[in-house]
Amino acid sequence: MLRYTVKRLLQLAVALLGLSLLLFAWFKALPGGPENRMLPDNATDQQREALRQALGLDEPIWSQYGEFLSRMVHLDFGTSLSSGRPIGTELAERLPATIELSMWAIVIAVGIGIPLGYLAARRRGTWLDFGAVAGSLVGICIPVFFLAAMLKVVFAQELGWLPTTFRLSPGLTYTEITGLRVLDGLLTGEFDVVWDAARHLMLPAIALASIPLAVIVRITRASVLEVVGEDYVRTADAKGLKQTTIRGRHIMKNAMLPIVTVIGLLLGSLFAGAVLTESVFAFGGIGSFVYQATTERDYPALMGFILVIAVSYVVLNLIVDLSYGFLDPRVRVRK
Incomplete structure (x- = not known):
């Protein structure tokens, strides 16, 4: 290893x-x-x-x-031409918002996508399978910014169930530790901050999770269908092993390699989707900063953003590669 x-x-x-x-x-x-x-x-x-x-x-x-x-x-990106502040300072202040939004989005996508894809594969040809496939196609086709705008109009402006903009309600104070509002609220015991921050995160996270969710559903379904047809799964079933053992040890463990690969790729693409999503909800993360830098031709700021995103993407894919060795020891031998 x-x-x-x-x-x-x-x-x-x-x-x-x-x-x-x-x-x-x-x-x-x-x-x-x-x-x-x-x-x-x-x-x-x-x-x-x-x-x-x-x-x-x-x-x-x-x-x-x-x-x-x-x-x-040395993370010295120079000074932003649009704000006049050091680019490193701008990124350090705004990056936690984008990280928190991306984390919520991937949790929603993985938490719903893998179970739904598994159920669709195990109930192939049923209404559940048809609904999952059709829903994933819709999720892939709808642009993130359009879905974000629709969610904002329906659930925030028309129904008034959730906030429309920002990370916290105006006037609500909290103790900052990591810059992640929900985590900071949990660490300090400020549960009103946890609830308020979660409500502000809900709509942008759902919008940002739409495409990753759809992709994970389809990849999980295809991967599980392929593994279910293998001889070792049929042998395990013929031996009378418990279904929980077959699902966990024989099906999902072997089906996870392509799923983990896709999740690693999607994590990097979430930052690109965050630019549009944060602009719709005035979320105050890197997305709004990049949008301003693009419109004002702030090249040093754009270069700093590209570097941060690219490094994050490479590191995430390194983590995915290392996870292969734990999921399937044969990978360590072949590579």
Whole structure:
């Protein structure tokens, strides 16, 4: 297992190095250079040259890349052109909101998707199977921003069951520890904060979970159907083993590999969906910050966001790869 883990860590390092090269190339390829965005249109050539020297853009290309890589390693993304604040500070303040929203979304998707996909496979051809497949198709087809807007109109504005915007109700104070509102409320015993934060999370989490839920249902159903037809499952059933043992040890354990793979990929894509979802509900996470940076051509902020999301995506997939070794020891031997 140690050799398998070291090999995956080396692959992670290579992937991150390649990512840094792509980001550096993108930054250098900006129209007119990055200094063009930082200066007014009527800036003189002397001002542009002075800024290039201050940014180190007059240095050799490999020297610039080395400086760029050093700053990325130290999480020094520079200053946001739209807010005037350090980008690292902006991300640190907003990232917990996006993490909390993504966690709720994946819990909803996994908590409903795996059991529903399993039941659909075990009751193939019934109304439950038909409903699960049809529902998953609808979930994949509906855009996240449209579903978010519909949920907001129906359940927040028309019925008034849930809040429309923000992470907490105005005027409600709480003790911040991790930046995750629900977790902080549980840690400090402020259960009014837990309830209020959960209510604010419900609609955006459901909207964000729609596509992952649909994908997990379909993958689980297909994977379980494939495993159920294997000889070792029929043999276990013929031996008279308990159904709980057959379901847990023989069916679900062997069906989990493709499901875990898909969950790892979906975790990375949740950040992209969060940009639209947070904008609809004014959630105050990274999504709203990226939206503002995009509209105002704040390239340093966008680069910091891309790096954070890409690193998160790579790390999550590393965790998925390592989980293969625990789910199926044969993977450690083959890879």
